[in-house]
Amino acid sequence: MQKGMKGNMEQLNPVEKKKVIVDLPGGRQVIFGIAANIEDLITDLSDEDKVPCWADIWPAAHGLAHYLWEEEAIGLGKRIMELGAGMGLPGIVCALKGAEVTLSDFNPTALEMASENARQNGIKVRLLQEDWRSFSCREQFDFILASDILYDPKLNPFLGQIFSHNTHPGGTILVAHPHRKATCEFIEDCAVYGLREVKRDLREIKLTEETLLPRYEIVINALQPAGAPRE
Numbered sequence: 355m356q357k358g359m360k361g362n363m364e365q366l367n368p369v370e371k372k373k374v375i376v377d378l379p380g381g382r383q384v385i386f387g388i389a390a391n392i393e394d395l396i397t398d399l400s401d402e403d404k405v406p407c408w409a410d411i412w413p414a415a416h417g418l419a420h421y422l423w424e425e426e427a428i429g430l431g432k433r434i435m436e437l438g439a440g441m442g443l444p445g446i447v448c449a450l451k452g453a454e455v456t457l458s459d460f461n462p463t464a465l466e467m468a469s470e471n472a473r474q475n476g477i478k479v480r481l482l483q484e485d486w487r488s489f490s491c492r493e494q495f496d497f498i499l500a501s502d503i504l505y506d507p508k509l510n511p512f513l514g515q516i517f518s519h520n521t522h523p524g525g526t527i528l529v530a531h532p533h534r535k536a537t538c539e540f541i542e543d544c545a546v547y548g549l550r551e552v553k554r555d556l557r558e559i560k561l562t563e564e565t566l567l568p569r570y571e572i573v574i575n576a577l578q579p580a581g582a583p584r585e
Contacts, residue, residue, distance in 0.1 A: 369390075369409070369463060369467065370389070370390040371388065371389065371390055371467070372387070372390040373385060373386070373387060374386045376416065376419065378419065378423045379420055379423055382423070384443070384446065384447070384450070385471075385475060386411060386441055386443065387470060387471060388409060388410055388411055388441055388467075389409035389410065389467075407440070408438070408439075408440040408441070408459060408461050408463075408464035409441075409464070409467075410440070411440070411441050411443050412440075412501070412502050413502075413532055413559050413561065414501045414502035414530040414531050414570075415440070415441075415444055415530070416443070416559045416572070417530050417557040417570070417574065418443075418444045418501045418530035418557075418572070419444050420557050420559070421528070421530070421555060421557055421574050422444055422448055422451075422499075422528075423447055423451070427497075427526075428448050428451050428453055428497065429451050429453060430452035430453070431453070432452075432454065432496045433454050433456075433493075433496045433497075433522075434448045434453045434454065434455050434456070434495055434496060434497045434499065435455075435456040435457075435458055435482070435493075435495045435497075435498050435520065436448075436458065436498075436499040436501070437486070437498060437499065437503055437513070437516065438459060438460075438486075438500070438501070439457035439464065439465070439499075440464050440501075441464070441467060441468055441471055442467075442468030442471050442479065444499045444501050444530075445457045445468075445499060446468075446472050446477065446479065448497070449472065449477040449479055450475065453497075454480075455479045455480065456481070456482050457469075457472075457479050457480070457481055458481075458483070458484050460483070460484065460485050462483055465481045465482075465483055468481070469481055486509060486512040487509070487512050489512070489515075489516050489519075489520075492519070492520075493520060494520055494521060494522045494523075494525065495520060495525060496525045497525060497526050497528060498516075498520060498521055498526075498527045498528070499528050499530075500513065500527060500528065500529045500530070501530045502530060502531050502537075504534070504536060504540045505531075505537065507536050507539075510536065514540070514544070514546065514547035515547065517547055517549060517577065518549065518579070523579055524578075524579075526552075526577065526578050527549070527576070527578070528576055528577075529541065529574070529575040529576075529577065530573070530574050531572070531573055531575075532571065532572055533573055537573075541575050541577070544577055545580065548579055548580050548581075549577045549578065549579060549580060550578060551576065551577055552576050552577065552578050553575075553576035554574070554575055554576070555573075555576075556572070556573060556574070557571070557572045557574065558570070558571050558572075559572055
């Protein structure tokens with residue numbers, strides 16, 4: 355496991371896992387381990403930093419994974435960072451296509467589990483433990499993946515700054531969400547961060563595991579730096 359830029363990963367307590375098989379377009383399957391019982395990981399609901407949203411694969415991640423698997427621009431040599439990676443599905447899909455992938459998350463247990471998920475699918479990823487509120491990474495990437503992370507108006511400005519600073523001038527930010535209000539508002543105001551929307555896609559996702567709804571419509575917004583050449 356490669357360590358994050360902010361120092362050693364702390365010693366982690368083991369998490370009971372269950373296996374999930376994720377179907378991609380064309381019949382490809384990837385195998386993931388996720389938390390068997392998220393409620394077991396809750397220690398303090400009053401502290402947002404301790405709510406284990408990272409421990410599952412959410413519908414937006416499925417939608418973005420399908421999009422990335424079919425996106426011709428994702429491939430060998432592309433440098434990609436997934437923010438709030440959690441279990442790492444979108445980033446791992448990019449790595450399966452030959453991209454150089456960095457999975458970033460605030461929670462070290464999430465990174466450890468995402469690293470295991472990458473290994474059991476036969477690929478390697480780089481790990482980066484960072485807090486969006488004090489993001490120190492200064493690297494720039496061809497693609498930044500943001501799967502249902504723009505849900506908190508208090509945190510969204512920090513993400514806007516990361517998008518601006520860490521996207522290559524000709525790069526793209528891919529934002530996936532289930533028509534989330536706070537995300538739509540961010541997209542509408544993305545010019546504040548020197549960004550513009552260049553493309554919008556919709557993916558209907560049917561999930562077989564137990565979820566609140568069997569089907570979700572996932573929006574994928576592609577953003578680029580405002581000065582980048584138009585396609």
